[in-house]
Amino acid sequence: MSASVPGDRLVLVTGADGRLGYSTALRFAAEGASLILHTHDRHNAERTLDRLVADGIDPRSIRMVTADFRRLGEVDELATRLCAELPALDVLVNAASVPGAPGRTHTEDGFELTLQVNYLAPQRLTMALVDALAAARGRVVSVTSRMHVGGNIDYSDLDRKRGIYAPTAVYAQSKLALTMFTRSLAETGPGGLTAVSVHPAEFEIDMPYLRSHVDAPLEEAAEVIAALADPAFPVLDGGYYVGTESAIPAGLVRNSRARTRLAAWSNGLLVTA
Numbered sequence: 001m002s003a004s005v006p007g008d009r010l011v012l013v014t015g016a017d018g019r020l021g022y023s024t025a026l027r028f029a030a031e032g033a034s035l036i037l038h039t040h041d042r043h044n045a046e047r048t049l050d051r052l053v054a055d056g057i058d059p060r061s062i063r064m065v066t067a068d069f070r071r072l073g074e075v076d077e078l079a080t081r082l083c084a085e086l087p088a089l090d091v092l093v094n095a096a097s098v099p100g101a102p103g104r105t106h107t108e109d110g111f112e113l114t115l116q117v118n119y120l121a122p123q124r125l126t127m128a129l130v131d132a133l134a135a136a137r138g139r140v141v142s143v144t145s146r147m148h149v150g151g152n153i154d155y156s157d158l159d160r161k162r163g164i165y166a167p168t169a170v171y172a173q174s175k176l177a178l179t180m181f182t183r184s185l186a187e188t189g190p191g192g193l194t195a196v197s198v199h200p201a202e203f204e205i206d207m208p209y210l211r212s213h214v215d216a217p218l219e220e221a222a223e224v225i226a227a228l229a230d231p232a233f234p235v236l237d238g239g240y241y242v243g244t245e246s247a248i249p250a251g252l253v254r255n256s257r258a259r260t261r262l263a264a265w266s267n268g269l270l271v272t273a
Contacts, residue, residue, distance in 0.1 A: 008032060008033060008034050009028075009031075009033045009034070009090040009091060010033070010034050010036070010086070010088070010089055010090050010091075010136070011028045011033045011034070011035055011036070011090060011091040011092075011093065011229070012035075012036040012037075012038065012082075012089060012091065012092045012093070012129075013025050013028070013035065013036075013037055013038065013093045013095055014038040014069075014092075014093065014094055014095055014096035014122065014125070015038065015039075015095040015096025015097060016037035016038055016039055016048050016064075016095075017039040017040055017044035017045070017047070017048045018095065018096065018097070019205070019218055020095050020097075020143065020200075020205050020218050020221060020222070021037075021038075021093075021095040021096065022048065022051065022052075023218040023219055023221065023222040024093055024095055024221075024222040024225050024226070025037050025048075025052065026052070026055060026057070026222065027219075027222040027223060027225070027226045028091075028226060028229075029052070029057045029061065029062075031226065032061075033061075033090075033091075034061050034062075034063075035061060035062045035063065036063045036065060036082070037049075037062060037063070037064050037065070038065050038066070038067060038078070038096065039064065039065075039066055040066065040067075040068055040069070041066055041068060042066055044066075045064040045065075045066050046064075048064065049062060049064055065078055065081075065082070066078070067121075067125075069096055069116065069117040069121035069122075070107045070108070070113065070116065070117060071107070071108060071109070072107075072109045072116070072120065072121065072124065075121045075124050075125055076124065076128075078125065079124060079125050079128035079129065080128070082128070082129060082132075083128050083129065083131075083132065086129070086132045087132065087135060088132055088133075088135040088136035088138070089129055089132040089133050089135075089136055089138055090133075090136045090138045090139070091138055091139050091140075091141070091229045092125075092126060092129060092133060092138065092139075092140045092141070093141045093143070093225055093229065094122040094125075094126065094140065094141070094142040094143060094178070095143045095225070096117065096118075096121070096122065097117065097118050097143060097205070097206050098113070098114060098117045098118065098206060099114070099167065099171055099206040099207045100114050100166070100167025100168055100169070100170045100171035100174075100207075101113050101114060101167060101170070102167060103165065104160060104161070104165050106159060106161075110159070111158075111159055112158065112159040112160050112161075112170055114167075114170040114171055114173075114174045115158060115159065115170065115173060115174045115177065117174075118171070118174035118175060118177075118178060119174045119175075119177040119178045119181070120266070120269070122142065122178065123177075123178070123181050123266055126140060126142075126181075126185065127267075130185070130189050130190055130193060131190065133192075133193045134189070134190035134191065134192040134193045135192075137192040137193070137194075137231070138192075138193060138194070139193075139194045139195070139196070139228070139229050139231065139235075140182065140185060140193065140194070140195040140196070141195075141196055141197075141198060141225055141228050141229050142178050142179070142181075142182040142195070142196070142197045142198070143197075143198060143199075143200060143205065143225070144175045144178055144179045144182075144197040144198065144199055144240070145171070145172070145175040145199055145204060145205070145206070146199045146204075146242065147168065147171060147172045147175060147204065148172055148175040148176040148178075148179045148249070148250055148253075149172075149176075149249070149250045150172050150250075151169075151172030151173045151174075151175060151176030151177075151250065151252075152169075152172075152173060152176070152252075153173060153176060153177060153180075153252060153258070153262060154173075155261070155265065158173075168207075171206065171207070176250055176252060176253070177262060178197065179197045179240060179249055179250065179253050180252060180253050180258065180259045180262050181259075181262065181263070181266070182195045182196065182197045182238070183195075183197070183238040183240075183249070183253050183254075183259060184238075184259045184260075184262075184263055185238075186237040186238030186239075187238055187256075188263075194235065194237050195237065195238060196228055196235050196236070196237070196238070196239050196240070196241060197239070197240045197241065197249070198224060198225065198228055198240070198241040198242070198243075199240075199241070199242045199243075199247075200220075200221035200222075200224040200225055200243065201218065201220065201221040201224075205218070205221065224241075224243050224244055227244055228241060228244065240253065
């Protein structure tokens with residue numbers, strides 16, 4: 001990646017090979033930001049870069065990085081590499097996400113797939129980058145879903161190995177956990193860092209078929225994310241947004257004891273990894 005022009009922002013977008021991540025990358029590129037774009041693997045990285053160049057983006061402003069969020073070891077390797085190379089990071093957009101798997105699916109790490117990709121992986125990556133974000137007085141924008149309000153954190157069966165399995169339930173749980181984490185990050189993270197969660201569209205990004213918007217454009221959603229990431233745009237630190245409007249999150253997001261319990265469980269995994 002080329003050296004940043006003074007005043008340029010450095011933005012990391014995860015899931016740039018997905019529909020929302022790609023649209024978000026385009027939006028930031030249009031603002032003149034220097035981009036670090038995460039994709040699932042090298043093939044997707046090459047394809048994503050080719051698409052961006054075809055859309056008129058200068059490849060010298062882009063650096064592609066890869067990590068399979070289904071493998072926490074790859075997430076940790078990426079985090080270690082970025083920490084060593086980035087003294088400051090202006091924006092982190094946690095956009096990588098998957099819908100609830102059709103049936104019970106577990107990763108090599110032993111976790112329910114949706115929980116790992118949508119929560120555990122971004123939580124690990126974000127925690128590794130908090131110092132770089134704080135150094136830039138940066139912002140974390142985590143893409144959540146309104147479905148988080150109906151989610152539940154069942155510590156007796158977080159990985160849904162027992163009982164009834166439903167794709168929407170595991171998806172809601174994963175987005176609830178991400179929203180809780182983002183609120184806690186705002187409250188307990190280093191000074192200077194700002195963190196918000198957002199449901200950026202009028203439909204479910206990962207499951208558009210729920211509202212018959214399979215081919216819905218994502219430009220407006222990308223604009224929402226870019227606005228919330230702008231240091232000139234006033235936000236409630238730790239807030240939950242639907243579009244650019246502040247909204248009331250799930251009760252567990254507002255419950256500090258519940259968030260402390262989730263943080264203890266998650267950070268325990270970091271320690272033992």
